Amino acid sequence: MSKQFLQIHPEDNVLAALTDLPKGSDIEHNNDRFQLTDKVKAKHKFTICSLKPGDSIFMYGSLVGKATKPIAKGETITTENVVHASSEYEVGQEKLSWKAPDVSKWKDATFNGYHRADGSVGTANHWLVIPLVFCENRNVDVMKSALLKSLGYHTATDFVVDTEILVDQYKNGASENELLASDIIKTPEEIKQNRTFPNVDGIKFLNHDGGCGGIRQDSETLCNLLAGYITHPNTAGATILSLGCQNAQFKLLEEAIAKRDPNFKKPLYVLEQQKSAGERQFIEEAVKKTFLGLIEANKTERKPAxxxxxxxxxxxxxxxxxxxxxxxxxxxxxxxxxxxxxxxxxxxxxxxxxxxxxxxxxxxxxxxxxxxxxxxxxxxxxxxxxxxxxxxxxxxxxxxxxxxxxxxxxxxxxxxxxxxxxxxxxxxxxxxxxxxxxxxxxxxxxxxxxxxxxxxxxxxxxxxxxxxxxxxxxxxxxxxxxxxxxxxxxxxxxxxxxxxxxxxxxxxxxxxxxxxxxxxxxxxxxxxxxxxxxxxxxxxxxxxxxxxxx
Missing domain, CATH: 3.40.50 (Rossmann fold)
Incomplete structure (x- = not known):
């Protein structure tokens, strides 16, 4: 029979119920025996001693709360009788020693990953499309609709509904019964097999609501974050869409990238809409350059690491x-x-x-x-x-x-x-x-x-x-x-x-x-x-x- 309750740390004065415990249940713990004063639901805690208002509650050997009213032995602790409390802390205490667990089983273990020029290894190989400001989210969405399905990437769950099969059959004069009998469901694996770039795991579109407005530090933080995604080992390269006038200028992003990787060599395409001949040309150029980047990204294959x-x-x-x-x-x-x-x-x-x-x-x-x-x-x-x-x-x-x-x-x-x-x-x-x-x-x-x-x-x-x-x-x-x-x-x-x-x-x-x-x-x-x-x-x-x- 599995345990019904658990004392997580020897210093704890509460027990955790591992299953629902009825009122009046006999609890035997550390040579002590008492009964629960009320029902205790699984995952909740009950006391192993009586507590007065102000008394400390300990779990995991840590102070986790204070009693706000008398709590009987065997009573459930709740937000009605306990309030948050935590220990003070200071630098300069004794350092803890550590003994590593036995890892001999994995001493020669490897994983198949994507090796990058900076020495890092990715567990995936993605191309990123990133707006430097929220004004570019719509253009990013246009690129998303233009690229994903046509290149064999899906955004559904465990299956993809391919309505193009119905369209083709309709155009070729299929009957109603033939349309109803069509198999239009494809699994992600079937879609993956038809990818234009099989070594590229995905094209990811990082829409956000930042880049302008707020305080300037918000845009600096955003650029630092985006630089982390661009230099990430799971990233092959990126297309950046900038409006041009926003706080999150490309120079900030460029500096953040250089700080992380002074020898940055990944393909990076930066397009500024306010310098373009029009939205159509702007998106067209972004899609074409992204396609060229995907060709380069597809050259990388998984190797042991x-x-x-x-x-x-x-x-x-x-x-x-x-x-x-x-x-x-x-x-x-x-x-x-x-x-x-x-x-x-x-x-x-x-x-x-x-x-x-x-x-x-x-x-x-x-x-x-x-x-x-x-x-x-x-x-x-x-x-x-x-x-x-x-x-x-x-x-x-x-x-x-x-x-x-x-x-x-x-x-x-x-x-x-x-x-x-x-x-x-x-x-x-x-x-x-x-x-x-x-x-x-x-x-x-x-x-x-x-x-x-x-x-x-x-x-x-x-x-x-x-x-x-x-x-x-x-x-x-x-x-x-x-x-x-x-x-x-x-x-x-x-x-x-x-x-x-x-x-x-x-x-x-x-x-x-x-x-x-x-x-x-x-x-x-x-x-x-x-x-x-x-x-x-x-x-x-x-x-x-x-x-x-x-």
Whole structure:
């Protein structure tokens, strides 16, 4: 029989229900026996001792809340009796030691990727079409309609409806019965086989609402982000559409590209509409040049590369009370394995590190990185408070409903995605990854803004854990969806790639799931497995304007 509840850390004074527990259930824990005062739903927590107002609540060994009223032993903690609380932190504490897990199984492991001139290796081969300002979004959409279908790329789900078959048959005099009998459904694989450029995985169109208006720093940040996408190992080249008068001038983008890659050699076509003879000529030239770029991009083929060339983004969204028990720790173990193999992993979402700052500071290899992380966290928190919304407002209604009742509780579980390895670098938003090992990247907790930032800093694969389900993807980095529970994996099987719910039910351990996940990541990186977000065309792209986004 699987466990009914779990104490995550020996210092915790609450237990997590792994299944629905009826009122009056007998709980035996650490030579103590008591009864539940009310029904406890799976994913929620109940106390193992009586608490007075002001008493601390601990989970994952961290302070996650304070009691606001008397709480009986065996009572469920809720937003009605607990409020958010988190520990203070400071730089200069004792550094944590780390022993890498056994990685001998993968010491010779490789993935088939696209080798770039700067030494990086892509897990995909995309051409980008990018507007420098929102005024160009319509022209980008015209290019999208002109290029995708004609070159054999689809934007549907698990199938494509080819109405051109009906049109051809109608023109050739087909009867009503013949039209009804026509097979007009094609799978993505059938479409792929007819691609004009088989080595180009996709043409991606990065529409956005920035580039002008707002403050000048918004446009500078946008250009830095776009430079990250252009120099990304999954990108073969890009077509840039500029209006001409906007704040996000091409010079800013050019400087940002040169800063990341001084020897930049990818094909890059820049067209300015205000210098063109007309919209028709402008779009015509953009399509023709993009076609020439695709010819060049198609010359690159997948070749073996060491696993150390992987840069894995660590993301979560639609979290539940099991996320920090199954999916996040499993991903964290896979992260530790990758770090042990000399690869790079990136933990983001700074509002969801509230309460675990001290642990991460102690894991920083240098005082400089510890100071930078603390400074970024304090600045983010103070800015949120200044507009009347601190980190304590981070949990969503879905999070709370499924057992994550405070931000510190959510954060303590979310941080498990980063495993236990040392922090080798701390990056502000849009800064590129430069060091192997675990990096911390400042992004919002907003799923799409965060995944957009992870790809912009160089992640060539992203793992995304979820307990409630979310369709989020990214235009250039394949996003692998991990479910925290079996029910979600079954209910939303169309968007879930990997299930860690068996950790909850006892069939697997964190270690076995982490090892299985690493094998899965390598297959995705090689193009052997296509994640659901890629297959379904989920290509979310939202640049962060550095405002308050939790």
């Amino acid at each position: 060491p696993v150390s060339q992987l840069v894995l983004g660590l993301e979560c969204g639609g979290s539940d009370g099991f996320s920090g028990i199954s999916a996040n720790p499993s991903l964290g173990y896979a992260s530790d394995l990758l770090v042990g193999l000399g690869a790079t992993t990136v933990l983001s979402e700074f509002p969801e590190l509230n309460g675990v700052e001290q642990e991460l500071i102690n894991r920083c290899q240098t005082e400089e990185n510890a100071e930078k992380f603390a400074k970024l966290m304090r600045a983010y928190s103070e800015k949120a408070v200044s507009v009347g919304s601190g980190f304590e407002n981070n949990p969503s209604p879905g999070n709370i409903k499924d057992g994550l009742i405070t931000d510190a509780m959510k954060s303590a579980g979310a941080a498990k995605k980063g495993g236990t390895s040392p922090v080798t670098d701390v990056l502000d938003y849009t800064e590129p990854v430069k060091k192997k090992g675990l990096n911390l990247l400042c992004t919002p907790g907003n799923d799409v803004e965060s995944t957009t930032g992870l790809a912009g800093s160089g992640c060539n694969v992203i793992c995304f854990t979820t307990g409630l389900g979310t369709p989020t993807g990214n235009p250039i980095a394949p996003v692998i969806k991990l479910s925290s529970n079996n029910a979600l994996s079954e209910r939303m099987k169309d968007i879930i790639d990997f299930n860690t719910g068996t950790v909850i039910t006892g069939e697997d351990t964190i270690e076995t799931k982490g090892e299985e996940l690493l094998d899965y990541i390598i297959k995705v990186a090689s193009g052997e497995i296509v994640p659901a977000a890629v297959r379904l065309g989920q290509e979310d792209f939202i640049p962060w304007k550095r405002g308050i986004s939790l």
